[in-house]
């Protein structure tokens with residue numbers, strides 16, 4: 529089954545809806561998004577629809593390889609990004625970078 533929705537922490541959804549955030553880093557449970565497909569964005573906490581995005585790519589990304597390049601596309605400071613990821617995916621080296629663009 530190709531996924532047709534994705535959730536983000538509510539406090540990050542303005543960055544997605546404005547087009548400032550163009551990647552998200554997830555674990556293997558969310559690596560089944562398919563480039564070219566359109567996906568609905570919801571808030572994790574309250575399941576409010578936020579916007580639609582088109583998936584551009586899904587690539588493996590080791591935690592230790594996360595750098596300023598990723599932070600810029602996340603629209604977050606690098607230390608904050610790594611802290612968030614460590615909280616959500618404790619002790620996970622094997623992650624995936626999902627890049628996307630806002631559907632206008």
Ligand SMILES: CC(=O)Nc1ccn([C@@H]2O[C@H](CO)[C@@H](O)[C@H]2O)c(=O)n1
Pocket residue numbers: 535536537540551552553554572602604609612613616
């Ligand atoms: C089930 C669920 O919604 N999980 C997640 C997981 C991650 N993220 C954000 O993606 C970026 C890379 O991890 C960071 O900005 C995170 O804060 C999110 O918003 N929601």
